[in-house]
Structure formats: structure tokens, C-alpha cells
Amino acid sequence: MNRVLGVFAVVAIIYLGLMSSDPQARSPENHQNLERRIGEWGILTLGVGFVILTGGIDLSIGSVVCLSAVSFGLILENNGPPWLAFMGVLAMGSIIGLIHGFLITRLNLQPFIVTLCGLFIYRGFAQLLTQINFGTIGAALTTGWPENARLLRDSSRNIGLAHPENLAWLTTLQKGNFPLGEWTGIVWLDIPNPLILFIVLAIAAYIALECGAFGRRIHALGYNEQAARYAGIDTASHKIACYVICSTLAALGGILFLVKVPSAAPASAGNWYELYAITGAVLGGFSLRGGEGSILGLALGTAILPLLRSLVIFAGIPSDLEFMVIGVALLLGTVADELLRRGSMSGVRRAG
């Protein structure tokens, strides 16, 4: 709990700094932008939180976001029904997580390596997908191979959002607000739907991890996998479940990405997102060694990066320095955390 209070203090300080930096920063618009961004990244952070709890890592999140955005766009472009596109992309995410989980638990590969390979493969696959002439394939299936037709284009292309008029519900989910402000007359209470979605998912995760048997087992195996195994826990399937959750949420993130932008460049869509997600979880108190972390802390930790980025903009810091500011802030936070921890050594040491 002390840790969560610490993260809260950090969030509060950055927030106050941001509010005092520029009148623009205090505007409802900026708040909504921030809240939307926190919601979008929070969904990814939540997913990687599950994986980190098991002592693993997922570096492929950004590429899964990209592949999902591209796949979703391509299905719509080829007149696939939106619900099918939506469910199909989520299913693809689950399968990706399943593959990660199997490779990690059954073949005993390291999560870092498996998901690093994923990082390359999914982005490359997304690029390949955008080069395929689906029209040619369609024609080939119905009328035979058209003359001079080629299966692949010369280069990859950006994927846009076709037929957005069919996607009212998704557009609302991404761009709409929860009209609490409208009802109450307080404009500040119009909360962007992505943040609402994140909060709902976070509550579900909280229940699963803090109240449910599932969460107990995840914490136990993350802290000491051998002891969990000796206690009769099927550690492999619990770990696989966490990778599935992570990649499925990343796929959801990819769909929201495309609806928002609304264009996905396979070379850049979702770049860095895995690192933002991991940073959010770590700032929120998740230990990369596994077994430690609370959802409340994660939710607060998720807010730090968007707030910092906004602060960089409004405080007039050259945007070229953004990454440096983020890196230094992260390092300072980690050092402070370690020093505080040493100050309050409880004597409980991690075995192994």
C-alpha cells in the first residue's frame, strides 16, 4: 500500500507541475486528451501487467497493435462485416498469446526471446499483408488468374478505415465520452470512453487478481514458481492464460488505434507501445522479477507517461528531449524506490 501511495504522490506532483505550466494545460480539452491516452495505453499496460506478474515479459505488444490495426483495416476494406473483423482480430490476438505461452512453458524458452521474435515477426507480417493484392486473389478464385496480375505490390502501404459509417459503436467507444458531464452540467466529468473501458477492465482484473483463486496462483507462481508447482498449481496453464490476456488486450488496442487515427502505417503503427506499457506497469510497482504489483498501482503508473509527455509539451521543453526527460524521470523514480525499499527492509528475502 505504501508503494501505491508513493506512485500516487508522483502522479500528483507531475499533475500539479503540468497544471502550473500553461493555462492551456488546464483546459478540459487537454484533460480529455490525457484521459483518452491513459485509457488507450492502460489497456495495454493491464495486459502486460499479467505477464509481468508471472515473472515474464512481452516485447511484442507494439507489433501486435500494428498487426491488429492492419488486419482490422484490411478486413473492412475487403467488405468484411465489422463484428467479424472485431472478433477475428481479438481471436488472432488470443492465438498469438497462446503461441507465446506454449513456447515459453512447454519448450521452456525465455519470454524475452519469444516475444522479441514476435516483435519482428508480427510487424513484418503486417507489412506483408498490406502488400497483398486481395482483389487479385478474389478474381483468381472466381474467374481464374488475371493477366499481368501480381500477388504482391511493390511496397507496403498505409491502411485506412474503410466504411467508418458501419462502425458507429466502435467510433463511439474510441472517440465518444461518457456523458456524465452532460447530465450533471460539469464539463469536467465528460470522461472519454477509452478511459471508461480501461477502468472497467481494470476492475475486472482487480477482481481476478486480488479476490480470485486465479490471482492467488498467479502471484504465487510469479514469486516462486517451484513452490507454486509443489503446491499443486498447474503453473504452465496459468502462465499461458496470462500471455493470452496480454496479446488479446494488445489486439483490442490495435483496433482502437485504427479507429482513432484512422490510418495504420505498418512500419510505425504501435512503435514503442510495448515499452510504454512495461514502463507504466513498472512505475506502478510491478516487479520484473514477478509476483509483485497491484492493479491500483498499475492504473496510477499508467498515468505517469502521458502526464510527463504533456508536461514536456506545455513546459516548453523542446520535444526532441522528450525521450530523455522520460528516461531520466523513470530512472529517478526507480532509484528513489530502491532507496526507500532499503530504508524499510523487512527482512523477508526472496528465495532463489
Place this chain on the structure above:
Amino acid sequence: MADLPSNKRFLLEARGVSKAFLGARALADVRFGIYSGEVVALIGENGAGKSTLMKILAGVHQPDSGSLWLDGNSIILNGPEDAIRHGIVLIHQELNLAENLTIAENLVLGREPTWGGILGLVDRAATRVIAINALNRVGLVIDPNTRVGDLAPGQKQLVEIARALSLDARVLIMDEPTSSLSHQETERLTEVIGELRAKGVAIVYISHRLSEVSKVADRVISLRDGCNSGDLPREAITHDAMVRLMVGRDLTRLSRSSAKAGRVLLSVSGLRHQASPAGGISFEVRAGEVVGMAGLVGAGRTELAETLYGVRPMVAGKVTIRDNAFQPGSPAKAIKQGLLLVPEDRRHHGLILAESIRSNISLPNLKGISSAGWVSRQRENKMALHGIAELSIRTTGPEKAAGQLSGGNQQKVVLARWLAANPSVLMLDEPTRGVDVGAKSEIYDLIGKLVDQGLGVLMISSDLEEVLRLSDRVLVLHEHGLAGELSRDELSEEAVMRLATGTAPRRTTP
């Protein structure tokens, strides 16, 4: 060496040393002294404070109070490197050799002879000379370019000693040096110790094997509950005298109403895992009996239990639990049948140290106290409080982290967990290792109570006193095979050791 003039100064001495960990007393006002050219055996039960004292002598721990003296000068050791600088070298029970490097590389690790000035290139020729000299001192004839990982345990032990000697060790502290050695290797080590003694090296020898102690030691210092419990000069070293000092009383057999073994709960035939010899192992555990399992370290007792429990793969064999065929495969399967394991390594396999007593007890029992995946905190607390009361776990409450408990109370948490899981056959692997004397007798009482209730207990233990006291019969393993079975009437320390060391003809079990 036993008749040294009494005014002679100790080479290394500890005076009035006390040490506590997290408030638990490990050593209280302990004194220790050793002359050069002397072999002092440090004996005591598990948890008596031997390893703490030895780590203080070697600079690993710093005493809370008391002082260390070397050659009559007070010294302060801030770490093992300080101790090594003073010529005090500890040889750990788990050998600290880099298995991926060669013998020679290990021997010069950290102080490699170099050439080429600033380039710091390793001088291979010089390394080889150092290595050969060091190996000669322990009489190990082997190519120094052999990878340490390819050596037998006894050879590794000698390499470790050679390294200590090449550090100009004046005091050599050996922690259970023979625990993984074969008979011949032990003999060889005894010879080497004799040679080192003649050269004036002081040797602190820590061992559970009292017969070995009486062979090598010039003097015995005994600890009990963190205090000195007496010394024995050379001529007074006998097995009974040592046991009396360690235990503080003459041991009587546990006067358990000679149990009437009931139906067969666990039946194992031809069980083999990857290291098993052909034929495998067969035995039975009946309701209401404690079956002891003895053998030297490395005899395959833990492996056997872990195979039954499903932690390591079973290669062949037939297992039945209460007359139902059982195929070991995972702990979850074994637990479902009531076949439970209290593992040897409590800290790594038994408990989640950072988590509360409550969650450690409930961890394998979550299914029974949750509905639709939602854990009922009320029922969980009840389960935890029940376990704490039944096993008299000494704690401020169920929320205390398991890692903050003493060894004995940690072990009780593991036991409480399994008592809540509807046990049928309980496999205990070194149930009282690192457990203080008080908790030990409580655990013994509990084992007695459980078998009276009709459980079957398979108890693996290296503590022969314990095996003799509790077991209705004893299976003795030797090199992963069953060397023999001893009934209660045949039980004696000598009989067990004869089978365990492979010096008795193999007996077949009925």
C-alpha cells in the same frame, strides 16, 4: 596434538560471540578456539548454531557482540575477503566452483597471473604451474585443464581444498565435507586432513557423521541451542559422549504405542526415474505407520519422493494409492489422491516466503474455499487460524509473512497446508532440517498423532536419531536402489549405515 601445552595460544579464537537473526537467537555467548595443527570438530543438531558460528569465523556474518582473535590479536572481519586475507577459508557444503571452467582456471580465479602489462592477458603457463602445485598438495593427480563440471564430487571437494590452500589458508573450515562423497573419497579426504594437520594448518570440521568425527578430530566442541554444550578431548571422543552433548540427554525411543499397521495406502513397485538402476524400487506404506527412508546424501531419496509426487518424470513402475492405480504426473494429481509432499527445500519449494501464513496455507486448497473462482476470505481465515492453532504456529497472526517465521514455524505452515488438504499419505523430506529443538519435538508429536489417525507417513531423513526414533520400519537407499529394509527390531545406527554405505549385502524386500 591433543596434549598441547595449555598455555599455548589459540591460532583462531572466538570469545563471547552472540548473534541473532530477525530477533531469533542463533548464538549466545559462544566461545571457540583452535590451535594450529589441530582438527576441531564442531558438532550439534540442526539449528544448534554450527553454521552461524562457522560463518562468523569466515567473515560471512558479523557477530552482534563478542570478538575474534587471530594469533592473539583482535580482528574484525567485514566480509569473506577479509577472512581470506587473514588466511581463514571456508569450504561450503555446496561447493563454490565454477563448473564451466577448468580446474586450473578455478584455482587462480580472481588472481590470475598475467602478462602483457595493461592488456592483462592470462599467463597460461604460470597458471598451470600454480594449479599443478596446488593439486599436488592434496594429492589429486589429474590434468588441470579438466573441466570442473566433469569431476566426481570427491574430486571437486579436493579441488576446493586445493584452492583454499593456494590462498595460504592457515585455518580451513569444512562444512559437511563428506556429505556427497563416496567411501573411498572420504578415506582420501581423511588422509589429506592428516597431512595438512602435520603442516600446521588448523582445521574446523563440521559433520553430522559421528563415526567420521571420532576418526579425524583432536577435539570436539559441541553446540546446543546456540550455546556451548561442552568439549571433548581426543581420548573422550565416543559416539555416546557426543550424542549426549548434542542432545543434552540420552535418547530414548519414542514410546509410541507400537502402531498396528492397517491397510496398504501406497504401493510402489518397480519405480524408476532417470537416475534409477534397472529393476527400480518397490515398497509399501500402510495406514498407521511411519516408514523411514534413510541413505546418504545423493542416494536418491528425494528423487524417489519427487517422482511419486510428479515433479520429475517416472520412467517405469506401478503405483497404487488405496488400491487404485495411480500414474504420477503432476503435483496436482498426487494432491488429488491425498499423496502429499513436504519438500526438503522449504524456502524454494515449500513456501512463498513473501506471502502471508494465510495464503501459504490456502494455496493448494483454494478450490475448497472459493465459489466461482472467488476466494471466500472468511473461510480462508478460518482455515488459516485452524492450522495455526492445531500446529501451535508461533506468530502474531495469520497475516504475517511466512519468511518472517523461524524455520520450525515455517515447517509447521507447510504441514498445516497439507493437513487442510485431506491427506492420506504424507511424504516428509527432511522434516526437521533447520528446525529448532522445541519445534522438532512438536513435529514428532504431530507425526505420531497423524499415524494414530490412520495416515501413512513416508519420512526421509538424514538425521539417524530421528529415523530410529520415529520409524516403524526403515527403507535404506544406496545409489538410487533399495539396499534393504529394517524392521523395528533390527534397527540400529550401524545397521542403517551398513546398508547406506553399500557395505552390507543387498537384501530383497518381501
